[in-house]
Amino acid sequence: MKRVIWLFLLLSACVLVVVSCSSRSSSPPPSQSEEGYSRIYERRALTVSVKTDRKAISVAERVILTITVEHDEKFTVEMPSFQNKLGEFTIARYNVSDPRLTASNTVVTTHSLLLEPFLAGEYVIPSFKIFYWQKSDKEPDKQELQTEPLTITVRSLLYGKSEKPDLNEIKGPVDLPLRPRWFVILVVFLLLAGIVLALIFIHRRKREKVTAIPAVPPHEIAMKEL
Incomplete structure (x- = not known):
């Protein structure tokens, strides 16, 4: 029985290693955008203070213009x-x-x-x-403060800076996406449980064979009756 327990612990450790190795980060790397004006x-x-979050965007994006005004009360x-x-x-x-x-x-x-x-x-x-x-x-007596114009580059989604789109090379076969982690855990757990139950059943059958009383042959029974 101790062997069964040790085998169960070993298989559990293997499950944890497999699950941890199969997990992959699905979040894309953060995009690096150009710093805005200040x-x-x-x-x-x-x-x-006049600030923009970026100096260049795509035609599908937006620019945030922030104007902070601080004056004497x-x-x-x-x-x-x-x-x-x-x-x-x-x-x-x-x-x-x-x-x-x-406070000032x-x-x-x-x-x-x-x-x-x-x-x-x-723009x-x-x-x-x-x-x-x-x-x-x-x-x-009105005084005035005038800001400077700011240029924002808006890029096309289709062509970018070139006149014609660049055709990328044909990629090779793409790996199928991994199944969800919970599905992997469930399958491995069921396999592990089946293995443990099979080992317990085999262990009990061996004990029954060892402890079983051997059957008396018929000729010995006849001799005892005589």
């Missing part, structure tokens, strides 16, 4: 009116955060624009002006 503009009472800031379009980009979503007062008595507001292209090509996020003035002025 521009900072400063004036006497105003600081503006004694000043009023007037942002440009962003409607449905920004240059050749379509504004798919436009969010404005609630003004946040910092400045007010921070974040404007987030999700920009969507239509065709491949060179330009145009420059825009931000006006600011002191709240205490009876007649506002």
Whole structure:
């Protein structure tokens, strides 16, 4: 019986090794995209940060434009009116955060624009002006801060930079995908259970043969009766 137990433990260890080796990571490697723009503009009472998440995208992707405005709480800031379009980009979503007062008595507001292209090509996020003035002025003396234009490259999904698509070589046979891990575990467990039950049955049959009383031949029984 001890041999059966040791064999069971050995087979269990083999199952764990097989399952761990058969598992493969299905998640693709993370894509490396180009870093976006980051521009900072400063004036006497105003600081503006303009950022994009990428400089180049495909025609099926989008660009996030983030404008962070920080100004003295004694000043009023007037942002440009962003409607449905920004240059050749379509504004798919436009969010404005609630003004946040910092410990240095400045007010921070974040404007987030999700920009969507239509065709491949060179897109330009145009420059825009931000006006600011002191709240205490009876007649506002508006000052302005102007940003720089930013160029975004939008690539085609079909051809990329070449005029004609590049034809890839024919690949060889592709391996069939592995079955789910739970299926492998179930099959191996059933096989293992069958082997263990068979060994137990064989072990019991051997014990029965050893302990069984040998049958008395008929001629010996007749001699005893005489």
